[in-house]
Amino acid sequence: MKLLLIPLVALAAALLLVLVLLQPRRADADAIIPPATCQVPGTGPSAPAPPSGGGSFAGVVLSPTQTATVQQILGVAKGMSITRRGAVVALQAGMQESTLNPLARNGNAVGVFQQIAPGPWNAYVGYDRTDAAAASKGFFAVLLKRAPSYETDARSNHELAEDVERSGEGWRYEKHQRFAEAVVAALYDGSGPPLDCADRSFKGRIQVTVTGSDVTLPPEAGVAGVVRAASPQVATAIAAGLSWLGITYSWGGGNADGPTKGVRDGGVADAHGDYNKVGFDCSGLTLYAYAQAGVQIIRPSDAQLTRAKLVVPFDQARPGDLLFWGTHHVAMYLGAINGQHMMLEAPQSGDVVKVSKVRTGGDFRNVGARPIP
Numbered sequence: 001m002k003l004l005l006i007p008l009v010a011l012a013a014a015l016l017l018v019l020v021l022l023q024p025r026r027a028d029a030d031a032i033i034p035p036a037t038c039q040v041p042g043t044g045p046s047a048p049a050p051p052s053g054g055g056s057f058a059g060v061v062l063s064p065t066q067t068a069t070v071q072q073i074l075g076v077a078k079g080m081s082i083t084r085r086g087a088v089v090a091l092q093a094g095m096q097e098s099t100l101n102p103l104a105r106n107g108n109a110v111g112v113f114q115q116i117a118p119g120p121w122n123a124y125v126g127y128d129r130t131d132a133a134a135a136s137k138g139f140f141a142v143l144l145k146r147a148p149s150y151e152t153d154a155r156s157n158h159e160l161a162e163d164v165e166r167s168g169e170g171w172r173y174e175k176h177q178r179f180a181e182a183v184v185a186a187l188y189d190g191s192g193p194p195l196d197c198a199d200r201s202f203k204g205r206i207q208v209t210v211t212g213s214d215v216t217l218p219p220e221a222g223v224a225g226v227v228r229a230a231s232p233q234v235a236t237a238i239a240a241g242l243s244w245l246g247i248t249y250s251w252g253g254g255n256a257d258g259p260t261k262g263v264r265d266g267g268v269a270d271a272h273g274d275y276n277k278v279g280f281d282c283s284g285l286t287l288y289a290y291a292q293a294g295v296q297i298i299r300p301s302d303a304q305l306t307r308a309k310l311v312v313p314f315d316q317a318r319p320g321d322l323l324f325w326g327t328h329h330v331a332m333y334l335g336a337i338n339g340q341h342m343m344l345e346a347p348q349s350g351d352v353v354k355v356s357k358v359r360t361g362g363d364f365r366n367v368g369a370r371p372i373p
Contacts (some may be wrong), residue, residue: 033052065294076136091180146193206242225337241289254284256291272349301330308369317368
């Protein structure tokens with residue numbers, strides 16, 4: 001009997017090891033700096049040449065977040081009949097105060113222009129100062145009060161910016177004038193050289209083509225079709241995720257800059273060697289994808305649901321929305337393609353990033369989280 005027990009114990013141990021190796025591991029391990037997508041042409045007559053050895057004015061690179069912020073500032077400027085000069089002044093101030101980051105905070109100073117409520121004439125209250133468009137209205141309201149004739153004002157642009165900001169260091173705005181003029185020339189009315197954003201394709205492991213808000217599924221998706229996003233920004237996030245189709249799953253892998261080595265979990269992921277593989281886990285992939293669109297979301301997967309700006313029932317989900325299973329898995333919805341609800345996911349240890357049919361059974365949460373409402 002004892003002789004029989006030895007092989008039985010060995011067999012049981014072997015079976016247990018096989019089960020561990022085969023068991024699916026769905027997973028999720030913050031500051032995000034999106035990669036550049038637009039190059040501002042280094043043109044404009046106002047700035048002097050840099051001192052010898054002081055660098056080059058070949059151009060300033062804008063991230064997706066900065067590009068979106070610029071567009072909102074200029075949209076508000078035109079809506080308020082602010083001239084090109086006024087728009088340049090605002091961009092000089094915004095670049096110096098926050099590098100055009102609408103989420104910037106420094107104590108009580110908040111947003112693109114680092115506004116401190118209530119502000120002069122209560123101009124900085126009644127709105128979310130992290131909203132670039134609303135903050136722009138506040139900035140221009142103060143500009144019109146303090147320098148109503150700003151267009152013909154003999155003062156320099158940086159002096160006008162200082163008249164609004166009252167930072168005590170107005171001279172710092174001067175260095176951004178050439179940049180601001182180039183952007184305004186490109187985007188305010190199109191009279192200047194355009195931003196170098198013509199190629200909207202996204203290349204990670206593979207190249208994914210984006211036309212406006214439409215993302216063409218690459219052959220690696222295993223299904224042909226076009227994903228129609230609600231906006232170019234959402235399309236960027238979708239394309240960014242798709243550009244890593246085929247890369248290995250790696251538990252704890254992936255950040256805002258791309259795939260990384262996984263981490264140890266003391267169990268299934270270790271058995272698959274994820275700690276030594278470069279790739280993404282489920283929430284690392286979605287975090288990365290939205291970072292490329294200038295949107296910060298965090299891991300693990302459950303946090304991407306609980307901290308979402310908008311959550312809708314699955315039957316109202318749009319391409320780019322995030323889908324969830326329990327508290328352990330997240331995927332990006334791609335919409336209905338050829339009559340099938342499809343998604344992009346990093347499924348589990350031993351698998352790769354891929355396009356799959358949406359699994360609506362089991363612990364599917366039946367909702368979609370929308371990082372860009």
